[in-house]
């Protein structure tokens with residue numbers, strides 16, 4: 001079983017023909033979700049947590065509950081299961097929108113697996129809509145068959161979503177496993193730092209970006225929390241730094257996310273200058 005699943009995932013990851021459809025689609029979704037308010041809403045920037053994993057709980061929970069009641073032997077039309085299926089259909093809309101927004105920032109194998117994940121979820125949604133209509137017309141048996149098939153599709157989608165998160169690290173805070181020393185550490189001299197020009201230094205093995213702005217020096221972890229982009233290659237715009245990969249914006253003074261797709265703050269470091277040497281240490 002394990003080998004079959006592994007082979008299936010590898011086949012999807014390497015199936016480059018998917019790109020012909022998925023890449024243009026991701027670009028269109030990327031454009032639609034580009035405005036800051038939309039991106040922040042769908043990414044979970046307002047929540048300090050990725051929105052998509054939470055948004056999926058409601059449709060899955062509602063559909064699964066209807067499935068359990070169906071299984072327990074309701075042979076006659078049941079208003080409760082009909083309502084649960086309907087609630088799941090409505091709740092699937094924000095779940096799909098947030099997933100599509102997250103997916104639009106992916107490329108290569110992640111994008112391919114995400115595309116199949118979305119196809120499985122779309123299949124589930126279509127089947128549940130049909131099931132809902134059958135339930136409204138009192139056709140309980142065919143409704144149950146359709147809902148059961150939909151749950152199977154949700155299971156496939158969940159497996160692929162789990163793979164994206166847990167095996168490929170999509171949506172994981174990319175700074176979380178980095179070492180952050182509390183010891184003051186010399187990293188460079190102040191003459192190396194130019195106004196509003198990010199400079200990457202290393203604290204042990206952790207890359208840190210230094211920014212001189214309005215005569216103050218700021219330091220943030222350089223690995224973008226969203227997907228590991230190099231913040232030191234980003235642009236400083238006013239009091240923010242813009243990630244060069246997907247455009248997340250962080251306040252240089254405290255790392256706060258101003259624009260998604262990042263949903264959590266960028267880690268900050270304390271800075272001091274001693275005899276023209278810049279020293280940093282993790283800000284707790």
Ligand code: FES
Nearest residue numbers: 224227229243246
């Ligand atoms: S890596 Fe995606 S916004 Fe930085």
